[in-house]
Amino acid sequence: MANRALGAPRLTGPQPVPEEAVAARSNAQVDSLIKAGDSRVADRAFFFAMLACALSVLALVGLIVYELVTKSSLSWHAFGWKFFFRSEWDPVNDQYGALPFVYGTLVSSILALLIAVPLAVGVAVYITEMSPRWLRGGLAFTTELLAAIPSVIYGLWAIFVLVPLLRQYVQPFLARYLGWTGLFDGPPYGIGMLAAGIILAIMVIPIISSITREVMTSVPQQQREAVLALGATRWEMIRTGVLRNARAGIAGGVILGLGRALGETMAVTMVIGNRPEIARSLFAPGYTMASVIANEFSEATGDLYLSALVEVGLALFIVTIIVNILAQFLVWTVTRGTPARGHA
Amino acid sequence: MPEKAMLPEGFSDAPISIWRRSLNFFATLAAVGAVILVLLPLGAIFGYLLYRGLGSINWAFLTQIPKPPGESGGGMANAIGGSVYLLLIASAFGVPLGIGAGIYLSEYGRGTRFGNLVRFTADVLNGVPSIIVGIVAYGLVVLAEGHFSALAGGVALAIMMVPTITRATEEMLLLVPQAVREAAYGLGVSRWRTTLSITLRTATSGVITGVMLAFARVAGETAPLLFTAFGNQYWNWKVNQPTAALSLQIFTYAISPFDDWHRQAWAGALILIVLIVASVGAVRFVAGRGMLRGAS
Numbered sequence: 183m184a185n186r187a188l189g190a191p192r193l194t195g196p197q198p199v200p201e202e203a204v205a206a207r208s209n210a211q212v213d214s215l216i217k218a219g220d221s222r223v224a225d226r227a228f229f230f231a232m233l234a235c236a237l238s239v240l241a242l243v244g245l246i247v248y249e250l251v252t253k254s255s256l257s258w259h260a261f262g263w264k265f266f267f268r269s270e271w272d273p274v275n276d277q278y279g280a281l282p283f284v285y286g287t288l289v290s291s292i293l294a295l296l297i298a299v300p301l302a303v304g305v306a307v308y309i310t311e312m313s314p315r316w317l318r319g320g321l322a323f324t325t326e327l328l329a330a331i332p333s334v335i336y337g338l339w340a341i342f343v344l345v346p347l348l349r350q351y352v353q354p355f356l357a358r359y360l361g362w363t364g365l366f367d368g369p370p371y372g373i374g375m376l377a378a379g380i381i382l383a384i385m386v387i388p389i390i391s392s393i394t395r396e397v398m399t400s401v402p403q404q405q406r407e408a409v410l411a412l413g414a415t416r417w418e419m420i421r422t423g424v425l426r427n428a429r430a431g432i433a434g435g436v437i438l439g440l441g442r443a444l445g446e447t448m449a450v451t452m453v454i455g456n457r458p459e460i461a462r463s464l465f466a467p468g469y470t471m472a473s474v475i476a477n478e479f480s481e482a483t484g485d486l487y488l489s490a491l492v493e494v495g496l497a498l499f500i501v502t503i504i505v506n507i508l509a510q511f512l513v514w515t516v517t518r519g520t521p522a523r524g525h526a
Numbered sequence: 527m528p529e530k531a532m533l534p535e536g537f538s539d540a541p542i543s544i545w546r547r548s549l550n551f552f553a554t555l556a557a558v559g560a561v562i563l564v565l566l567p568l569g570a571i572f573g574y575l576l577y578r579g580l581g582s583i584n585w586a587f588l589t590q591i592p593k594p595p596g597e598s599g600g601g602m603a604n605a606i607g608g609s610v611y612l613l614l615i616a617s618a619f620g621v622p623l624g625i626g627a628g629i630y631l632s633e634y635g636r637g638t639r640f641g642n643l644v645r646f647t648a649d650v651l652n653g654v655p656s657i658i659v660g661i662v663a664y665g666l667v668v669l670a671e672g673h674f675s676a677l678a679g680g681v682a683l684a685i686m687m688v689p690t691i692t693r694a695t696e697e698m699l700l701l702v703p704q705a706v707r708e709a710a711y712g713l714g715v716s717r718w719r720t721t722l723s724i725t726l727r728t729a730t731s732g733v734i735t736g737v738m739l740a741f742a743r744v745a746g747e748t749a750p751l752l753f754t755a756f757g758n759q760y761w762n763w764k765v766n767q768p769t770a771a772l773s774l775q776i777f778t779y780a781i782s783p784f785d786d787w788h789r790q791a792w793a794g795a796l797i798l799i800v801l802i803v804a805s806v807g808a809v810r811f812v813a814g815r816g817m818l819r820g821a822s
Contacts (some may be wrong), residue, residue, distance in 0.1 A: 223718030227719030229634065235626025236635065236644045239692060242685055243647050246654060304560025312557055321561065328568050330806050332746020334773045335795045338780045339571045342578075342788070384567045391564075415546050417553035445655025447749035452781060472657045472749070479661070480674075480753040495661050499654065501596040506653035 226400035250496040256489035265493060271458040273482075278490035280497065282458040287467035287498070290450060291443040293379030293464070294386055299436055302387045303425075306394035311420050322395070329388035337452030340381045345372035345453060348380075353465060367463040371455070376464040378454040382446055393438055397431025397516045398424055408464070427516075434512030441505040442526075445498060447472040470500045563640050572799075579796025582789045592759050592775075598605040598786035602794050604761045608770035609745065609798075611763065612755060616682025616744060620687030621737055624803040625726075627688070628695025628733075636700075645696070652689040659685050660750035676762065679755025683747060687740040694736020696822075701772060735809045742805045746798055748773040772798050 257265065257278065286485035309321050313473040315356020349372030356366040401424050410416075425432070455467020456477055471494050556604075577626065586601050593600030606673075618717055664684035702725050710720040710793025726733065756768040757778065772794055779791035 225717045232630040236630035246662050249662045301560045308557040334748040387562045415550040417550040446658045499658050
């Protein structure tokens with residue numbers, strides 16, 4: 183029934199012969215396959231079971247939205263839009279404002295992208311256009327390995343290796359030569375916005391670089407040959423022939439990296455300092471939306487406190503969803519025509 | 527010269543100038559530099575894991591449960607067991623759901639509007655931050671039961687596994703040639719038997735690859751477990767009690783003030799990363815040998 187209604191398998195030969203006729207001359211294995219129950223009822227049941235699984239994917243997202251919206255309504259009614267523009271976070275007096283978290287999330291993610299994007303694009307350019315063939319697979323695998331490391335291990339490494347390194351060498355250096363900008367000011371704790379930005383950068387590099395690699399590979403080979411034939415050097419070929427064509431897709435990869443950085447929790451929580459303050463200096467501790475949930479959710483007493491934390495989560499959810507959809511759309515605009523062009 | 531007029535802006539037929547040549551050289555240098563800068567932290571992370579971790583793994587670490595704060599000794603046996611337990615609970619929910627949705631997408635939902643909606647939603651679900659999934663599992667299970675539990679942690683991890691498995695299953699099933707299905711129909715095999723015993727079986731190793739990738743993804747997840755599985759200093763095999771997990775234990779120990787706990791955090795991290803890299807490596811090994819048995 184479902185078989186015919188959906189019409190997916192296009193049978194070119196004759197339709198299935200009656201069961202008895204086949205069973206008579208088929209071997210035991212096929213026999214058991216055919217005799218397994220009344221196929222019409224079973225087919226329907228199977229179709230509906232699979233449909234239920236597919237529906238459950240929709241239901242899960244619906245459930246997430248429902249949970250976040252209902253559980254945050256208390257805070258929403260208490261503070262409204264002002265919630266995102268107030269900077270006091272005071273569980274004792276039940277006053278909540280998410281501005282420091284929004285600020286911390288944005289600054290740490292933007293800092294991460296500033297560091298990660300040039301490096302990730304450089305790696306992608308090297309792997310797709312420059313590296314010798316024998317090195318290509320190994321390099322690609324190694325950068326993907328960075329993506330497989332759990333967040334908590336990045337955090338562990340950052341606490342015991344990156345932060346002391348920043349405190350002893352990098353921050354005094356930055357303070358001496360760039361202190362006048364006001365961005366590298368104050369005591370070098372090691373822990374703070376800068377450490378969070380760097381560890382986030384390391385974490386998003388594999389995402390950006392693998393998407394960039396994918397869209398660069400989808401640029402037709404003839405285009406490279408054509409630019410080279412016009413007398414371009416290899417860099418000119420990469421710039422005019424490849425990067426210019428892939429830029430929408432690269433932007434998609436960067437935005438996908440942004441989505442990951444915004445929602446990243448553990449590594450950031452472990453090094454950002456967890457203080458709800460807005461400071462100009464990148465040395466100062468901060469707080470992000472994800473880390474405030476991680477730190478305070480299980481200890482939140484009081485309905486309004488919990489509801490405020492869920493509202494922070496809802497805002498984070500909406501932003502990451504928008505960012506991810508935008509990224510997928512951008513990547514899709516570059517890679518969509520690839521197979522057709524490849525065959526031409 | 528007419529040819530010259532056809533050249534795009536910025537190009538000329540003169541010999542390559544020293545400026546263009548040096549720009550090319552520096553661009554190459556920058557790309558190589560980027561590769562080195564990216565490999566550096568990777569090397570440093572693995573180097574430190576081996577250096578600090580190998581020295582800290584001993585029999586007590588693997589067989590004992592944690593000692594009270596401040597006392598040295600003890601181990602993470604209950605956390606390792608707890609992580610495996612959580613993964614089992616997660617796969618009990620996540621694997622069938624994910625594979626089922628994947629089968630729907632490839633066998634019934636190809637090119638349909640509903641299929642595209644499900645595919646898109648799975649991608650959206652994939653991008654949801656893990657901490658948000660934790661909030662949802664908290665609302666669904668912890669609030670309903672009234673306390674933290676292994677079940678809640680398992681549900682959170684299952685939600686994160688579903689989209690990965692769904693998309694991997696779909697992709698693998700789409701690789702199975704249509705002719706294989708038609709051959710089965712031609713022998714009079716019903717559609718559901720064809721899907722399970724012919725299509726899915728042909729793609730088995732590919733589907734297992736997807737499941738392993740989902741495992742690797744959630745095995746080290748910490749954020750969604752913070753307020754679901756919650757952590758536990760003792761052994762626990764009850765579904766409705768809080769349970770320890772390797773990633774949670776690493777987090778707790780890393781931010782603690784005790785040197786011996788720091789040592790154990792590194793040891794735990796090494797064990798976790800070995801498990802994950804081994805599964806990703808196994809996946810690449812299988813993937814390199816072709817996803818499909820007997821087809822193509």
